[in-house]
Amino acid sequence: MNEKVKIIPPEIEEKLSLANTYKILNSQLDLLLSDKEKAFVREIQEFCIDLEPKIDFAKDVYELFPHYGKRGFMQRLNPWKEFTDAGCKYEMLLAINNGMMDPEMELARTASSILCGNPTFQHGTTPEIQKVQDDLWSGNKIGCIAMTEENHGTDTVNMECHADVVEDGYKFTGTKIFTTNGPKADYFLGYACVDNGDPRGTMVQAILKRDWGITTERLNINVVNRVHIGKTYYNAAKVPKEYILGQPGKGYRYLFDGLVPERLVITGANLGICWGALINGIIYSNMRNQFGKPIMKYQAVSYPFADLLYRVSSATMAAFKIAEIYDEKVLKAENVPKEIHKASAQWSGQIKFLCAKLAAECAYETQQLMGGVSVTDNTRLARLTGASNIQEVIGGSRGVMKLIMSGNLKKMMNLL
Ligand SMILES: Cc1cc2nc3c(=O)[nH]c(=O)nc-3n(C[C@H](O)[C@H](O)[C@H](O)COP(=O)(O)OP(=O)(O)OC[C@H]3O[C@@H](n4cnc5c(N)ncnc54)[C@H](O)[C@@H]3O)c2cc1C
Known part of the structure; x- marks a missing residue:
């Protein structure tokens, strides 16, 4: 240490x-x-x-x-x-x-x-x-998801990664980027298309092992330096049929279904940053004296904390409610009607967007309210602020979240 x-x-x-x-x-x-x-x-x-x-x-x-x-x-x-x-x-x-x-x-x-x-x-x-x-x-092996490509980030569906049909499985060829855990991973959740001109009809989802023909390189992302994030190369990696999760046609649907729980879990991480930052800031500001009294006694400090607190509390209540609805109507439901699927995509996108922005704001604002000590390793703030930097871009960037939300505006008019 x-x-x-x-x-x-x-x-x-x-x-x-x-x-x-x-x-x-x-x-x-x-x-x-x-x-x-x-x-x-x-x-x-x-x-x-x-x-x-x-x-x-x-x-x-x-x-x-x-x-x-x-x-x-x-x-x-x-x-x-x-x-x-x-x-x-x-x-x-x-x-x-x-x-x-x-x-x-x-x-x-x-x-x-x-x-x-x-x-x-x-x-x-x-x-x-x-x-x-x-x-x-069990935590004995490390996994990752390799979806994003250099030319296809937000536009990930139109991927260039190709799946050749071979006897008893597929061969994956192509390059993925930003694979969190990739350089350390034993297992890769991979996506590739049999016909890259028809991703909806031919996308395959599979688990790949490193020694089937995968190499990786690490990218430097300093704000989350203890996590290895990198480039993943599928070098004609052979995937046996036992490891195929989504055959052509299903792979595309599974990709989108997976994004909903992914965004809800990221929402939890975002709220962890919010609460961690806020509570540390509140404790510190009640104890740190300047000009003879705790800085929390100055409204310049206490009002911004109060403002963040009501927003984080409300966002947490909304997030819990959405998680409960997802549990009842999707995760643990026998049949999931199409409209529930669509609603879960919309709600998970909305709450993830809200909480990711709130995490960055809470971490940054709390640092300004606490002063210099918060950027040192003497408190948990620097760690939380570093991670808060990436929350908005992971699991679907700002643009794609807004795209989902604005798509809903058009649908509302179609009801009339
Ligand atoms: C730290 C980190 C970890 C990650 N982990 C993983 C991982 O484990 N696996 C994985 O597969 N990927 C991962 N990603 C990739 C992440 O999902 C992408 O970065 C994200 O989807 C955006 O893609 P991009 O970076 O190529 O940006 P681009 O798609 O180039 O977007 C750039 C900007 O344009 C906007 N934009 C793009 N298209 C539109 C549009 N149609 N309408 C409006 N705005 C638009 C975006 O919102 C963004 O602001 C990770 C990324 C980071 C930074």
């Missing part, structure tokens, strides 16, 4: 403990949770309080994975082994509490267990895919 040069008084540092941060969080959120959900939150919090002092924040996040896996905290979207309290709201609670403690681990966990792992649960049918899922959710 790197030694910190301390400029923060020990009595303030002590009050900024993770345990105190969670205590304040619970005072705000307990009312919105069932007894079972509260018990789950306490379990994660105890885990994070115990883990935080053992983490070397100068090192990559990946050695933490098995610790999360043992406790069933690599994911809670879907039931797995004895960890049956699961669903989108549980997953969101995990993301909030873990994201407050270590937002980089939260990013890597989401990419491995949700973006790569959730499709194995939703669409996997073979023992080979069950093994992939067990490897990912």
